Structures are given as structure tokens and as C-alpha cells.
Amino acid sequence: MINNKSDIHIRLEPEESEALKKVASGNGQSVQDFIHDAILQYLHKKSLRTDGKFTFIDLFAGIGGMRLGFEQAGGSCVYSNEWNKYSQKTYLANFGDWPEGDITKVDARTIPDHDILVAGFPCQPFSIAGVSKKNSLGMATGFEDKTQGTLFFDVCRILKAKRPKAFLLENVKNLKSHQRGQTFKVIYESLQELNYDVFYQVIDGQHYVPQHRERILIVGFDRERYGSVNFDFNLNIPEHKPVIADILETDVDEKYTLSNKLWEYLQNYAEKHRQAGNGFGYGIASPEGVARTLSARYYKDGSEILIEQPGKNPRRLTPRECARLQGFPDSFSIPVSDTQAYRQFGNSVVVPLIGAVAALMTDKLQELENEKASL
Template sequence: MAIRILDMFCGMSAFRTAAEQLGGFSFVGYCDNDPTAVAAYRTLYQTEGEYFCDDARAVNTDEIPDFDLLVGGFPCVAFSAAGARKAFDDPRGTLFFELARILAAKHPAFFVFENVPPIRTICEGQVFTAILSELSRLGYLCEWQCIDGAAYLPQSRKRVFLVGYLDPRCAGEILPVERKSGKTLSELTDHQTQGKRVYDANGAAITQTASCGGFGGKTGLYLVDYNENSKFTDTARCITARQDSGMSHRKGEHSAVFFEYDGVYPIINPDRETIRQNGPRIRPNGAPAHCLTVVDRHGILHHGWIRRLHPQECFRLMGFSDEQFFKLRTELGLSDSKLYKLAGNSIMVPVLVDILSRLKAVNKKYEIIKE
């Protein structure tokens, strides 16, 4: 029997994507208040006949079919270091209690929740204590772990995963997840021009990260934060919903990639990425400089350049497939800013695959969900 899931705060479908990869799961309903995320969810998956609500506070538990697993990355803005950390004083911070309300009414065998690491320590730990106390009151045993997505894909993204179950035999068999080896970021051989090449997290091609040669390597790809005095690392910074907002004042935010070249390349208007001109903006190594004019500025590209991650790269760093990316881009016609937001607000799919696979195994081992 498939494990039936109610997908709360579903975003563009991270939990569903992970469950579909594993098989053995089905979905009875979903909920999110972001119209773009809901449209993406419905574009990627057939949801006809499933329960839907666009407001967690308005979920009618009498209308939801029975299910076995409640999942949800409840809004983290009230707890995140990027926000004001008002916790339960922020209306978004109380949405956890909507999950608790559903647990109380439906008593599923399992739940899996996700949030940012500060949820454990904000208000001197009182918030997390209140959450655990409420779950315990409802009869659930809980485990939690802070997992860094860099163990799965080259993106530093630490998140707390909270798993609960009614059967005490599950203790220690879903969490902790132990995974130490990550993947490197490498370039797809798609023959795009520099600056337009898309980098793949699966590791199949020409250039490799700084871990394979360091800053002085030739024609290498390096990850940097998108601000002044950038630091070079082997993993991308945490993808955020504002990935396309340009330079950041927060150190280490907004990941970008750096290209290193041999030689000296004449460049026109180095401070402007899009200009009207005849011929290429960057000329080959050793070529003559562009014609001097009264309106254009000139320069040379000596060490390399920094550019933002493309939306497709952000999707890959979250564990979504190129097929899913292009389906949303073409069928919904989403702008880059909306694609960045979808990726930044999501959950890394391979982490969920790991957790759900362990939950599936323990359910089979103890035959918790009866046919």
C-alpha cells in the first residue's frame, strides 16, 4: 500500500518530486498561498481530484481524505537570520500550529517538517521547546537533525528536519541521516558562449571547481559570493528567493560563478553587460581593442569575470531536473525572478529522498501502515 501524503506549504513540489523518485507514495492534497508555486506544482504533477487549500488557516480537516504522512516546510521568515526573527510574534511564525491542528484531527502515522537552523535557538530555545511540547502532547515521538545540503549537491544549505511518528519502534531509524561526501560542480559540454554556459551538479564535463586546482587553475570554474571582496568556495552559497537581486551587503550571500582565463581580452563597456554594438563585447586574447569613441568605455579582461548563477543552475542545485525547469519556463512562461524565487523557497530534493527512503523502509519493516 502506498504511503498517502498531505503536502502542506508545498512550494513548487520538493516533497512530491522526492516521493515520485522513490515510488510507493501517493498524494491526497496540497496547500500553498503562493499562486506561482501552486501553478508550478500543478504544471509538474497531475493534481485533479486532490484536496487543495490556499491558506493553511482555512484547511478544513473534515474535507481532507485520510493520509499517513504530513509533510511541510512551514514558513521560515519568522525564524531566519535573514528576517527579523519575531518567531511567534510574526503571524507567519504561528503557522506551525496549523500543522499541529491537522495532526490532532487526522493522527497520521508520520510527519516530516523542515525549517531553518535558528528555529532551535531563537528566544533562547523557547520556540523550539514549545513546538516539541505540542507534538509530544499530540502523542508523537520526535527526532530532528540539522542537515547541510552540501553533502548532496554543491550548495551550502543547512536546514533542520523534524521527523515524528506514533510507533516507538521507529526510534533512531529515520534520523540521523549520515552522509559526508558531496558532489562537485562541473560544466556541461553544451558549447555555449562564455557567460551563458550552464553548470551541472552531476559532474560530467569540462571544468571543475577550485577544489581541483585552486584559484590559480586554468579556465576553471569557481564559486564566489556575489559582493565585494568575494570569497572563493567549493560549494554555492545558500540559494535564496532573491538570488537575482544583485550585489548583497550580507557577507557570503548570493552565489555567483567566476571564470578564469589565460591572456588579455579587450572588452567594451566593462561596467555594462548589455549594450548595442557591432561584433562581440569581449574580443579574443591578443586582439586589437575596440574602436575608441566618445561614448564607450574600454577595458581588458585579465583575470576573469563574475556572473550570477542562472535560474537553471539554481534548480539543479536544489535537485530539480532540467525537464522540470524547462516545463515551468515554457509552459508557464515564468520570468527569471519568479524562477529564482521558486528555487530559493524550496527544499533540496535529494535530502528529502534520503529521509523519505528511510521512512519508507521503517514503515515496511514494522508494517505500520496497514492495507
């Protein structure tokens, strides 16, 4: 097993060493863990900038796809949060910022003030039954009752504590139909209850990248600050629609070619489901077309997006091609294993789409601020 960790030795005076042990012990940590956390906190604070047109925070940050989009729109990230250690590593390599960990343990008051909250929050089941029972008894249910125990609750409590001008939330298309629409109803009502005007739309990223990728985007503006707000997802669609050929590398390692055993299995599996009348099976991406949705499971066999190769078995995409498929620039560093990279890009967002929505939001905020100043 390869150990990618490196040791750094520091020298302390005896009294400094004793003081450090005392502080670490009082914090319930070993000296090593205390120093480790202190260095990461320093890196986090050192990377923060406030010289952009607006400030934002990056929650459930993953590898920073949402951050890239909002930076493209002129924003400065003043706080990030992501619990996965491999995603934290990629985030650090690209932004010089080690995101804070478990969001459920973060005191919202310690998060810096910001203009826009950005979050690609996970979709968890809500306990609809308890809410329904309270409603039937005529009892009030606030967002704390409705969302407690889910990670969406942490988004709500940060919105309540910090009161940003706007927010953008991103999730899978099926959020709208999850639990027969009840999950989305809770989310929408909770955001409205916090006194934000809320707008949402399912958007396919294939106008920006060669991938069919539908995601729901939820935008909100602070009613307490601006009153009633109107917002439309009138995106500027690029003239050139990208195709798979645009993202392919020219010199690809043989390790990405499917083995005979795997290729035979995928063909047999597809034929079995074809005979059963199902649409399951591998997908060969046309060079002049768009791919299926890249998923976090791509590392398993790559079956949903395969590239044909003359005279040999098809191959899976390389991690760099997956990055391009999501609109990440080639300057984006990939410091993790292929397996982790596939998971990370499969879980990420279409960067140029997020950038386009961020531009719409900042234009609307500027308009609202101008109207407010003229009153």
C-alpha cells in the first residue's frame, strides 16, 4: 500500500511544547491532531478573498464545481464546507482551501457574512408522517419541525442565522417527485417560510457540455430586503453545442480499455434485458452526440458512457475526460486515484451551467440593489 502522507517536523521551546499539550488536552485531542486541525484552519482562512463583485459560501462543496461557476461570475468564496476527505483533498489542491467538516456541528454564527449561499445538498427522506399528524391536529410546523434530522435543515438554519441576499440550491431532477412530491413540498414551504421568494427549474446541462444531465436548480431572494421579486431562468445558450469529440483525449492509456471478460459480461447483460423488454445496458457514446448522465458509480465498469475503438474493445472515459464532460477546465488538478476521481466528477455539477445561473442571479441582485437605492 502506498502511503501518500508526509511528515513535517517542528521545533518548539520546552514551555511552548507544554502549552501546546495543555491546549490540545483541553480540546480532547492529541497534539498531532490539534496541530493538524490548526494548520487546516489556517489554510482555510488564508485562502479567503473578499475582492470580488459579491461574496458567497460553498456548502456540500464536493470538489468545488459550484464554486468555480460562481467565481466565473465574479464572486469571492468566504467559506466552504465538505465532509468527504478525498473531496477535501481535491478542493485543497485547486483552491488552497481545506473545507470545514461535519456541517451538523458548525455553529451558523461563526460562518462569515455573505451575499449568496450556494449548496448542492444531499436529498434525504423527510419524516412526512410527523408533519402530517401535526397539521391534522391544527398544530403549527416550522421548518425546524419539518426538516430536523436532514442535511437540508442545516441549509435552513444557516439561511436563518446569516440572512444572505440570495441562495442557489442544486439537486437531482427526481427531487420534485421524491416521496410523491412531499419532499419538495417541505423544501419549498420551508424556504418560503424563511421569507425568501423561491424559483426553481429543471435544466439539462447538454447545451453547455456534451452530456444529458438534468438537475433541479432552486433560487431564492430575500423578501425582507427586496420585497416581492420576479426571476426567470433566461439563460444565454452557447451557439456551439458541444459534442463528445470535443472532450476526448488523443493518447489514452490501455488500462481504460475494457477487458474481454468485462466487455462480454456487459454485452450479455444488455442482451438479457433487451429480451425482457427493458432498456438497461451499456451506452456507446457517439463522437458527434452527447453522453448519458455521468454518475458516481462510473468507477465500477464505466458502462453508461463507453467510447468505441477501431479493432478493439471499447474503453471508459479517463478522469480528465470526465472533468471535461462536466465543464471543468484542464487546469483543474486531479490529485486522487481514478476511482475517487470518477466518484467526484460523477457527483459534481455542470460548471458552465452554474456559472450562467450565477450570472443571472448577480444581475438580478444588482438590479434589486439599484431599485432599493433609488427609493
